[in-house]
Amino acid sequence: MKNYRDGKGECLSFNDRPTAIYSFLMKVIQITTVLIVTLSTCIYASGRAQPVTLDVKKGTLKQVFNEIKEQGDYYFLYNERLIEGRSVVNFIVVNENIEKVMEKLLANSTLDFSIRGKNVTVFERKDTRNNVHNDRNLATKQQTAIAGRVTDANNTPLAGVSVSLQGTRAGTVTDESGDFSILNNSGAKIIVFSMLGYVTKQLEIGTGRLNVVLEEESTTLDDVVVVGYTSVKKSALTSSVVTLQSEEITGNVTPDLGAMLQGKVAGLTVTNNTGQPGTPANIIVRGVGTITAGQSPLYVVDGIPGGSYNPNDVETITVLKDVGSTALYGADGANGVVVITTKHGRRNQAPVFTVRANSAITQPIWGRFKVADSKELYEFYESLEIPNFEAEYPRSLLDRDFDWLNETYHNGHAQEIYATATGGTERTTYMVSLNHYNQAGSLDHTFFKRTNARLNFTTQLASTLDLSVRMNMSENSRGEEWGHPVPEMAYRGFPWDLPFDENGVPIDIANTPVSEMEWHYANRQNPFHGQLYNYDKSGGSCWLPSARTGCSS
Structure with a gap:
């Protein structure tokens, strides 16, 4: 017979002390049970606390259940008949627990739920009319079923139309027959119908079945797009084009069209290689397609390839981005085409005068770059243990602290004034504009000035013959830094070197002899002195007239 020791060290025998053995085993079973229950509770609490994030624009209730299942490994139990045809529109939750998500999801429905561990059971709400508390809620939220059909102007049923109650999360979509049904639990007054390509419609909720007719939103397809030598409707286009109106590009104070287009056309890369005033930005359409040849697109102004223009006179810009531009302009359009149409008057239009003045400030940007001041530079040189350091670099140098970077660069400014007059009679239209742009750069002697004048004149010579005259005059001047000694010293100049006298x-x-003036930088040249005599000025004028005749309908 085997003996066992109890907690006091005494030997116990199954035959001698059965009661003690039984008591010992029961304690083991109790401790094991407590551990199992505690572990199960922790796992259950952990599973229930797992957050759920959803962003559902339009979908079915079943699809939402599947999304929750993927995020938290939940299992849904429900009757397919209960959720069939139920839709979810604009349902958003962020890091919510499963209870909150289910409450919001089923708030405006006849369904309820229960959660046990990872199992979520969805069932139809019980009739609680005998419950006083629920009676009060039902009295304030009278449930009303709204049903109807949605068709187009030709009485063709529209499937997939979004139907929602304004100010609530309730919504559904029409079926293949254009029919819909939605429960109004919140007392909404307006029902909204929307679908891509159709005008959104809002109706007051009344009694009876709704028959809704949606109108096509055809304005975008009927817009005229200028593509090269002709104009076509968007609905007839097969090319990749982007069209911008003048209001979309004239918000910046800049003389360059590339800067105006930056960030507004997909697939268009705009880069600025220099901060020199008046320097045009580089424009690349569809990426770099060649290494040796040019990469800039072809500009077509009022039907003239390479024509001149003032960005303020632009009425529309069309960017041709695919190979269709090559078909219109051959190899010149291989890098894309930017088609520009300038403003013009309208027939029987009273004279309209517009004056606009803009100003801007430009600031040099260095990021987190910071040059060493006099003390920092002196301590660095001192740490190098240079022989005879005190003799070569006396501590009196600490009294000198010239900020080369901030003395070289300063804030620039730009001003622009634009005036235009447009109008027309029964047979004639006109547009006259005048623009002056003046920009001072961040470096001394850098500037850009430009004056533009334009005349667009069209008259009807005969019932089927028009004459169009375009004239553009431009005069500009610019100043540029000669070489790079000034920008170089901005970053490399010693704070101990003083370039100006008292x-x-x-x-x-x-x-200046070395004995009279110390200069610690290796190149004994003062760029500010050289800047007085070494800089570039350029400019010129351009006059570009054009005239053409065409048939009018």
């Missing part, structure tokens, strides 16, 4: 006049360091 009167603020640049010192001619190159012709």
